[in-house]
Amino acid sequence: MTIAIVGAGLGGLALARVLHLNGMDSVVYERETSRGARGQGGMLDIHSGQRALREAGLIDRFHAIARGEGQDMRLLQPDGTLLFQEDTPDDAPLERPEVDRADLRDLLLDSLPEGVVRWGHACASADNGLLRFADGGSAPYDLLVGADGARSRVRALLTDARPTHIGQNVVEIGIPDIDRTHPGLAAMVGRGSYWVLGDGLSLAAQRNGDGRVRIGLSFYNTAEDWFATSEIPFDDPAAARARLIELLPGWDPRFTALIAACDDTVVPRSITTLPVGLTWPSAPDVTLVGDAAHLMPPVGEGANMALLDGALLGRALATHPDDFPTAVKDYEREMFARTGAAARMSADLQELLMSPDAAQHMLAFFRPG
Known part of the structure; x- marks a missing residue:
């Protein structure tokens, strides 16, 4: 059966990688014309997402590109007062290392067989098992996975929610x-x-x-x-x-x-952002991962949740290779609970950042008690 993934971001690529490891084919359709078509942003703090990279068989290669020193932190007030400084020892474990988003994406891309990612395929619409592209082309699917980010076109098949x-x-x-x-x-x-x-x-x-x-x-x-x-x-x-x-x-x-x-x-x-705790009735032939499913404030959880979404959906599909509806239900049940908690924590942290005493609130966050 045909698994079509819209979007070659972290979630979509992690899904394709786990499926590949389990002998299942998928096709990733990406609107960008090549992997280097645009910049991929800055650094990512990868913590819980390391579980996904282990599931994908990439944890050692991840450690080779991760920057342990990126865990260093300095927090100051506008008048120059240093409130908090944390310097990471050279032998510290890589619990929350930083990694360039582009390097992490390249790691996932390089782990896939040639041809899995189809560049220059911008999704225009999808329904009834047919994915349509902006250039007039189309492709069939038995399962469609929207990994197409904040402005997801696939999301509309499941919910009216918008960022x-x-x-x-x-x-x-x-x-x-x-x-x-x-x-x-x-x-x-x-x-x-x-x-x-x-x-x-x-x-x-x-x-x-x-x-x-x-x-x-x-x-x-x-x-x-x-x-x-x-x-x-x-x-x-x-x-x-x-x-x-x-x-x-x-x-x-x-x-x-x-x-x-x-x-x-x-x-x-x-x-x-999308509403905290967003859910939808499960559909047998479509689901979402990453920002398409749970766009959160940019406080360090989004990339980790996207990686986990992709890896855990891949594992669910590998567990039920002949029963996509059951795999999707199992994945969404876990995903809704996990990402709902992450979204609530992210919203709380965002509220602290937007408060008048943000520096003191964040100091208490980093140095509780």
Whole structure:
């Protein structure tokens, strides 16, 4: 029977890999034209998702590309006060290592036989066992798995739920090759994550494996159309950086120096989520994994849940290779409980970040008691 997976993200690829290990074929349809068609984002904190990589037979290869030093953490206030610092010993276990999303995706892609992923296939619609593509082509399926992210087209086959804005808008910027170009700033940021939390604002800087520091400036309790009124000229990177510095009045000059040192990549992102605890009546021939099923605030759970979704759906299908409806029900029962709990925890953490005393709340979170 034909298993069609829409989307070559982490969840879809983990599913294809586990199916392959169990002697089951699948086809992954991806709208991008190639694996390098666009950037894949920054670093991921992989913790519970390591279970999925073990299920996929890839844990040793994952450890080879994971960055244990990425577990380092520094938490500060806008006036420069250091609230919390955690430096990871070189021999520390890889409990929550960081890994470049692109490297992790490449690991999964390289584990699949040639031809499993069909590039340049954008899903337009699906019903009655037929998947239709934007170029007019089509493909049959017995089971359709939507692994197509926040704007999933497959989701509409199961639920009317749509992502909604949560009051957070992010501007992504970055400093390439920071050790060479700005060694003082590199030493300040350190090897892992660097957070500055203010009232309604945060700066999150993170060291990537390629030497780039990615910086996200979050503006909380802002409307979905905030970028239109923010007076940030995104078509003029130098002026955009200057405007971002204006939006951080009273912040320590070290933090604004980070922004001034960034290159011309300035990307606005509005943050949306699906309802916490979203479920749907099980269908015999379609299901969802990853952000298509449970889009959460970006606080470290989404990628882990996507990996687990793919691996555990693959295991359920391998357990019931001739009974897809039972496999889907078993998978969804576990997935709803697991991801519902993760979504509630993520929403609680997001609420702390959006609160007036975010820095103190997060200090208590990292250093309980």
